[in-house]
């Protein structure tokens with residue numbers, strides 16, 4: 001079979017869905033149906049991969065697996081399923097994965113219908129001109145309303161859903177219909193295998209034996225073992241050591257040609273040299289232009305990460321280094337805080353990314369951490385006209401040197417049942433949201449759009465939204481740029497000293513309530529000590545709130561009457577335990593979890 005005949009039987013697609021609508025379960029079923037994994041292996045193995053994926057904390061964001069499929073027309077097809085990360089933090093990776101495909105399966109839960117992320121994903125897929133195959137999942141649920149959802153897909157998204165397979169990824173019903181729909185509705189790739197090589201990197205990860213491995217879609221030309229390749233963004237060159245496909249598991253196949261999806265290994269030391277979105281070409285006869293759409297993603301959210309015990313600093317640094325090997329979007333640099341000592345300022349794609357990294361540091365590297373309040377990146381325009389980017393409140397210039405400040409804004413899209421509109425609007429208003437519009441989807445769902453400062457949604461917006469709507473609301477956002485804003489630095493003083501790790505940048509109208517709330521919360525979490533501790537919130541040196549932690553009344557040992565020595569020991573032991581999780585800040589001891597917990601409040 002020549003290449004163009006083969007190309008006609010390739011289908012490159014991904015699965016898009018709102019979280020929990022069954023994307024992973026459906027993907028497993030497709031693997032099972034095409035014999036890539038047996039049902040038994042699925043139980044063991046995919047659970048393992050999922051575990052691994054959890055281990056790696058969504059850093060292996062997108063993988064591609066090749067499935068052979070003999071369709072009802074008697075032909076053998078090569079289906080490449082490209083997995084996309086399901087979270088807005090990784091939207092750039094998602095966009096590159098979509099660019100590697102000709103089509104997408106859109107999974108919609110038959111009982112939930114369309115939700116915020118469903119729409120966001122669909123728009124992104126349409127922007128990449130993908131053919132969308134709707135699939136209605138979870139038809140086994142008693143609350144399933146497949147025909148209504150079919151209508152909803154037609155009315156809200158405007159897709160032809162008349163042929164949408166009705167499936168249960170759980171029981172396995174309708175899976176073959178999904179494969180047939182993919183073959184029938186998604187077009188095969190095009191691309192000239194004799195043209196200069198252009199391969200799009202849509203994901204990469206670090207393998208300790210093979211180095212950084214790039215997952216690619218070959219757009220033009222071909223790549224094989226031994227070829228000298230060049231990364232077009234950096235100009236760096238490497239000889240290819242292996243090319244292959246994921247089946248699952250890396251399987252060498254010798255050559256990948258236009259239309260193919262697979263991986264390329266070239267003894268590359270660092271994932272930072274296999275940037276998602278970059279174009280790989282050949283050193284000899286290179287492509288004139290890279291593929292469009294490459295961009296270096298920048299962190300959106302920053303926070304300080306410190307070891308709870310200063311002695312663990314080196315361990316934390318080693319752990320950071322290891323994580324970064326596999327995650328080119330994690331940024332970190334050493335930082336010193338007067339309150340917390342030596343640690344790192346870290347940049348993340350978003351809050352989920354931040355939480356994943358924190359969790360991995362604690363779980364995989366067994367570290368106890370103190371994290372400071374997350375901050376977005378502010379633009380500060382100095383009185384001398386100079387613009388500086390500030391991601392750490394401690395670095396904010398003196399107010400006298402600031403002409404004005406700008407903060408990042410997002411467009412938030414919330415989808416919810418109509419009866420929760422009131423409470424959602426109240427929340428958005430509280431978070432300085434500016435109402436844009438509202439549209440009803442059928443009679444049971446409404447989409448509300450707000451323009452909001454990113455700094456208001458990074459702490460607890462989503463949690464508040466969920467609790468106010470009993471979990472029914474879904475939420476999505478995109479960054480829309482910077483706007484001028486009246487921002488101030490809110491400092492917290494403990495026993496008269498500023499605790500830099502608790503400083504935050506807030507809107508001036510929110511400084512007072514926020515300062516009060518933080519002081520009140522700190523009063524609850526800071527245990528009594530031998531002396532009275534004033535807790536103050538201040539803006540520009542002016543105290544705006546004050547609480548006091550009263551002094552301890554009695555020595556704990558006083559209860560022991562000096563008699564029972566074992567009891568005394570136990571008590572001291574217990575105190576030591578408690579102390580381990582405390583940070584000495586100036587003269588005051590603060591429990592390490594206090595730093596984050598005070599910032600989470602409605």
Ligand SMILES: Nc1nc2c(ncn2[C@@H]2O[C@H](COP(=O)(O)OP(=O)(O)OP(=O)(O)O)[C@@H](O)[C@H]2O)c(=O)[nH]1
Nearest residue numbers: 017019020021022023024025086137138168169170
């Ligand atoms: N009843 C029923 N449950 C299903 C079906 N498909 C998936 N589920 C369940 O729905 C939940 C979410 O499924 P996942 O496959 O993890 O969903 P996902 O979209 O990949 O979710 P994320 O990975 O969190 O984005 C799981 O508890 C599944 O067992 C189905 O057809 N019927």
